[in-house]
Amino acid sequence: MHSVRHVPVSDAERWTVLVGRLRDEAETLVASFVSRVRAIPPYGRGVVPTDRLETDAELTFECLLRRLAGLAVPARLADVGPSIGRDRARRGVPLNDLLTAVRLDFRVLWEALRERAEPTDEAILVAHVEDVWSVVEEYTAQIQVAYQAEAALLARDRQGERTMLVAALLSTEDPDPDEVARVALALGVDVDDDLLVAAASPAAGRALRRAAERLGADGRTAHVQSTGRHSVLIARWDGGAGAPVRAALAGVPCGVGPLAHGLANVPRSARLAGEIVDVLPAATGPAELLDAWLPLAGARLADAAPELVDSVLGGLADAPPGERERLLETVRCYAVNGAVGDVAARLYCHRNTVLNRLRRFGELTGRDVTVPTEAATVLLALECGRQRSAVPS
Numbered sequence: 001m002h003s004v005r006h007v008p009v010s011d012a013e014r015w016t017v018l019v020g021r022l023r024d025e026a027e028t029l030v031a032s033f034v035s036r037v038r039a040i041p042p043y044g045r046g047v048v049p050t051d052r053l054e055t056d057a058e059l060t061f062e063c064l065l066r067r068l069a070g071l072a073v074p075a076r077l078a079d080v081g082p083s084i085g086r087d088r089a090r091r092g093v094p095l096n097d098l099l100t101a102v103r104l105d106f107r108v109l110w111e112a113l114r115e116r117a118e119p120t121d122e123a124i125l126v127a128h129v130e131d132v133w134s135v136v137e138e139y140t141a142q143i144q145v146a147y148q149a150e151a152a153l154l155a156r157d158r159q160g161e162r163t164m165l166v167a168a169l170l171s172t173e174d175p176d177p178d179e180v181a182r183v184a185l186a187l188g189v190d191v192d193d194d195l196l197v198a199a200a201s202p203a204a205g206r207a208l209r210r211a212a213e214r215l216g217a218d219g220r221t222a223h224v225q226s227t228g229r230h231s232v233l234i235a236r237w238d239g240g241a242g243a244p245v246r247a248a249l250a251g252v253p254c255g256v257g258p259l260a261h262g263l264a265n266v267p268r269s270a271r272l273a274g275e276i277v278d279v280l281p282a283a284t285g286p287a288e289l290l291d292a293w294l295p296l297a298g299a300r301l302a303d304a305a306p307e308l309v310d311s312v313l314g315g316l317a318d319a320p321p322g323e324r325e326r327l328l329e330t331v332r333c334y335a336v337n338g339a340v341g342d343v344a345a346r347l348y349c350h351r352n353t354v355l356n357r358l359r360r361f362g363e364l365t366g367r368d369v370t371v372p373t374e375a376a377t378v379l380l381a382l383e384c385g386r387q388r389s390a391v392p393s
Contacts, residue, residue, distance in 0.1 A: 011124050018124070019069045021116050022109070023062070030057040032108045037101045042093045056084050060105060060139070067135050068109075068128075081139050085146030089154060095147055102143055106136040162186045166225045170232065170267050180264050188221050189236050192262050196237035196245060198286065199273035200254040205231035207252045215248060230274045234266055241288075249286035253277075256288045275299070298383035305384035312381035315364035323360075328382070330357040331369050335379050 022029060034053050037043045043053070063077045088098045109132055117125055165183045169175055177191075184191045200208040205224070208231050212222040215235045222235040233254075239245070241259050249256065255276025257269030272289065279295035280287050289296070301308060316324050333343045334354070344351040362368045369375040 011127065014121060014124055015128055016069055018113055018117060018121065019065055022112055023065045023069070025112075026058060026061050026065075029061045029108055029112060030054055032112070033057045033061075033104055036104050036108070040097050040101055042091075042097050043101060047091050047093055048088070052087070056080070056087075060084070061109075064105060064109065064135055064139060068132065081142035082146035085143040085148075086150040088143075089147045089150035095144070095151075098147060099140060099144060102140045103136065105139070106133055109136070158186070162223060163225060166223060166234065167227070169263070170225065170227060170270055172267060175264050175267060177264075184263050187223055187234070187263075189263065191264070194237050195260040195263065195266055195269075196233070196235045196248070197257040197260050197266055197269040197273055198233040198249055198252070198254045199230040199257070199270060199277050200233075200252060201277055201281070202226075202229075202231060204253045208233050208254055211249050211252050227274075230277060232270050232273070234270075245288070246286050251284075252286060253283045254286050255280070255283075255292065256286050258289060294379060294383050295387070297380055298387050301380070301384055302387075305388055308381050309385045309388065312367060312377060313365060313385060315366065316361075319360075319364055327357050327361045327364075330354055331361055331378060332382065334358060334369060335375050 034050065034057060037053065042048070059077060059080045063073055063080050066073050066077070084102075085098070110129070113125060113132075162183075165179075165186050169179065169183050172179075180191050184193075189195070198208065198211075205226065209224050212224045212233055212235065215222040220236050222233065225232045225234065237245075237259065239248070245256055245259075255273040255278075257271075257273035257276075260266045260269040275296055276287050276289065276292040277283070279299050280292050298305065316327070319327065330343065330347065333346055334340070337343050337346070340351050340354050343354045347354070358369060365378070367374045367378050369378055
């Protein structure tokens with residue numbers, strides 16, 4: 001009777017046998033992967049349908065196991081990884097969640113290999129653990145590159161859509177509710193959100209975009225739109241007006257419109273912000289309506305400005321040029337300060353000189369700038385005159 005001769009099996013052959021067992025039991029691998037991936041939030045919410053998950057997992061394991069076995073990867077499997085990356089980008093799966101899901105392939109494969117290995121296979125597993133990891137990581141890298149490329153294309157398309165919708169919103173006086181709803185969806189805000197609106201000249205557009213990036217880094221939705229004449233910032237806002245707004249836009253020469261309570265109020269706020277920029281071209285930081293009311297009022301009175309200037313300041317024509325300049329300087333300083341002593345200190349003259357000049361201004365114009373309502377009228381006339389370059393500044 002002849003004894004059976006046992007032919008030694010090489011480590012390479014034994015590895016091929018182990019990998020082959022997994023290829024024969026691919027359904028088990030797929031089931032294990034799908035059950036694990038559901039623990040990752042987007043997958044647990046069903047962002048990726050089960051049938052798509054199972055199909056992708058089946059193709060993925062076939063691709064990975066062929067590579068581990070040293071077999072050629074057929075053309076039908078060459079695009080599996082990139083296809084998964086593009087699909088998950090389109091479905092809105094966050095990249096970190098996607099990479100966590102793909103790296104589950106290693107855990108599923110490694111645990112399956114250990115379950116099917118004999119005690120004598122331990123050295124073979126140790127020798128090949130890096131191979132399994134490398135194959136999965138290369139596959140993960142393919143998926144990541146495809147995801148990022150697709151996400152960039154989607155972002156460009158979304159930006160184009162946002163730009164088109166916001167342009168239409170800003171160009172209308174009374175936006176249609178359906179249009180407002182579409183813009184809200186594109187911007188990722190609610191139609192009733194409070195929104196910060198600012199406008200800058202094209203030269204300051206870059207500074208405004210940097211401010212938008214800072215707001216975005218704080219978790220606020222922020223969009224900058226070029227209208228040709230201005231760059232307009234629209235940002236979701238919950239910080240109130242005044243100091244918080246100035247802090248958010250510090251260093252940006254821009255006009256700040258009234259806080260828009262709801263997206264439908266953005267066009268009006270944007271128009272006011274643009275007007276503020278136009279009347280304060282030398283601004284070095286954010287300017288609000290309170291800062292610009294006088295030049296803004298002067299600009300809006302353009303048609304009536306000549307008559308206003310003549311009726312309020314016409315009497316100054318009777319004073320010599322030098323005296324007229326001193327009177328105007330004193331009136332402007334008094335309008336800002338309101339205290340005779342402080343005006344005298346600022347102009348380096350006696351307080352009686354200030355009183356005499358104010359009295360002389362009143363004699364020539366019929367306007368008493370110590371009366372608030374008349375002071376406001378004089379200031380407005382001076383601003384209109386400045387804009388017309390008819391009154392010395």
